[in-house]
Amino acid sequence: MDYYYIIVAGISVGILILTLTYIGIGMATFNRKVTAFPPVQNKCPDYWRLRSDVSGTFCIIPAKGSSNLGNLNPANLSSVNTPGFQPDNTINFSDDGWYLRGVNSICTQRNWANQYNIVWDGVTNYNDC
Structure with missing residues (x-):
């Protein structure tokens, strides 16, 4: 394998690891509001x-x-x-x-x-x- 491809593959894997780490930290620290689902109810049962x-x-x-x-x-x-x-x-x-x-x-x-x-x-x- 050519030295150039090894460097490109190494940099790509490094960027991938950094990106996934950033996304993982963002998901772990994201402040989620617990909301009820569904937020809206129909006035009557379905087909009534x-x-x-x-x-x-x-x-x-x-x-x-x-x-x-x-x-x-x-x-x-x-x-x-x-x-x-x-x-x-x-x-x-x-x-x-x-x-x-x-x-x-x-x-x-x-x-x-x-x-x-x-x-x-x-x-x-x-x-x-």
């Missing part, structure tokens, strides 16, 4: 319709056999097991009942959605509970 009127914003429970109903049976729902439930098969997810015993509303909604196997982007995949 939203209805807004003067009394508030409500999510309309889909008809039986529709997408993303999970094992939810509207006949068994009440304002006791589902805060914000209305007799017209709507749920107000802004109801104060979702704030339980120091747990924030998104965690309560996450537990509720997981209990009924309902997919809710921004809630069922929330990682800060």
Whole structure:
């Protein structure tokens, strides 16, 4: 091997080592903020319709056999097991009942959605509970 190629290879390896060391130190000392993911939640579970009127914003429970109903049976729902439930098969997810015993509303909604196997982007995949 030619002496020139040995010098070029040695300098290249040295620069590579220095660059990787710099990147490694930068990653180790980078001050990361721990943030909840996802940062935004949908107002209603996936494929549920939203209805807004003067009394508030409500999510309309889909008809039986529709997408993303999970094992939810509207006949068994009440304002006791589902805060914000209305007799017209709507749920107000802004109801104060979702704030339980120091747990924030998104965690309560996450537990509720997981209990009924309902997919809710921004809630069922929330990682800060």
